[in-house]
Amino acid sequence: MSFRRLRELLVLAASLVTCVSCAGTVATVSTDEEDEPHGGVQWVLTAAEFEALSLQAYRAASDFLEAAISDNDWSALPGQTDASELPPAIIFDIDETTVSNAEFQASYEPPFANSKLDDWSNTTIATALPGAVDFVRLAQAAGVELFFVTNRPCEPKAGVDHPCPQEQVTLQDLIEAGIETDADHVMLANERPEWDREKVVRRNLVAETHRVIMLIGDDLGDFIQCARSSPRTPCTNTATIASRREATWNHRSYWGAGWFILPNPMHGSWTTVK
Ligand SMILES: [Mg+2]
Numbered sequence: 001m002s003f004r005r006l007r008e009l010l011v012l013a014a015s016l017v018t019c020v021s022c023a024g025t026v027a028t029v030s031t032d033e034e035d036e037p038h039g040g041v042q043w044v045l046t047a048a049e050f051e052a053l054s055l056q057a058y059r060a061a062s063d064f065l066e067a068a069i070s071d072n073d074w075s076a077l078p079g080q081t082d083a084s085e086l087p088p089a090i091i092f093d094i095d096e097t098t099v100s101n102a103e104f105q106a107s108y109e110p111p112f113a114n115s116k117l118d119d120w121s122n123t124t125i126a127t128a129l130p131g132a133v134d135f136v137r138l139a140q141a142a143g144v145e146l147f148f149v150t151n152r153p154c155e156p157k158a159g160v161d162h163p164c165p166q167e168q169v170t171l172q173d174l175i176e177a178g179i180e181t182d183a184d185h186v187m188l189a190n191e192r193p194e195w196d197r198e199k200v201v202r203r204n205l206v207a208e209t210h211r212v213i214m215l216i217g218d219d220l221g222d223f224i225q226c227a228r229s230s231p232r233t234p235c236t237n238t239a240t241i242a243s244r245r246e247a248t249w250n251h252r253s254y255w256g257a258g259w260f261i262l263p264n265p266m267h268g269s270w271t272t273v274k
Contacts, residue, residue, distance in 0.1 A: 040266045118165075198225060
């Protein structure tokens with residue numbers, strides 16, 4: 001089975017899972033090779049519905065902003081208490097949350113490699129998710145500090161004498177997309193030895209100095225720890241479809257009220273859980 005075909009089937013599986021309440025509807029996916037790229041990528045690239053969902057998420061975040069700032073007892077991080085004296089911060093993911101790489105998803109030759117995304121980013125002007133830039137500017141104007149926690153990893157690169165060549169590319173992507181930030185606010189995987197792909201470690205570091213008022217991402221791992229099929233420190237358990245749904249339900253008070261999620265049917269930790 002080709003990688004592309006496997007991804008088609010995963011998208012179909014996801015659509016069935018997410019549509020359990022859609023009585024009377026029939027989930028379909030094309031098996032026609034002429035329909036490449038696969039449905040998820042095609043949807044992101046062409047569907048106005050994708051744009052509407054992104055605008056909806058950022059509109060909801062905008063509407064939540066003032067209350068989140070003014071309520072000193074509020075934190076979007078479960079377990080963060082006694083943060084009332086700390087300045088407010090928002091933690092964003094980057095890919096498919098603030099910056100789109102859907103065009104890359106449509107064009108790269110499988111299998112995926114971080115270096116391929118890196119090279120593509122290096123040669124392409126980044127575009128923002130619909131609504132992201134307006135929200136970022138609103139939050140910045142309100143005095144909120146913004147952190148960008150991404151699982152783009154620091155990896156050595158031939159001919160580049162820097163421990164994390166990807167940091168500059170990632171920072172440049174944000175700036176190209178219209179988001180003003182700096183290297184101190186962009187946190188890549190492996191940038192420090194303890195920063196594995198499990199993002200809770202980096203979220204907790206931000207929480208040492210800031211009251212985290214919102215999380216914005218496209219992957220369950222942007223919100224909930226231990227959401228991956230291959231656990232990374234400090235997680236030890238393998239996430240499953242059932243465990244991820246249970247964790248999502250158990251945190252239901254946060255969705256749309258501190259946690260804002262963007263749709264991503266193209267890739268993510270959901271694709272490898274069973
Ligand atoms: Mg992402």
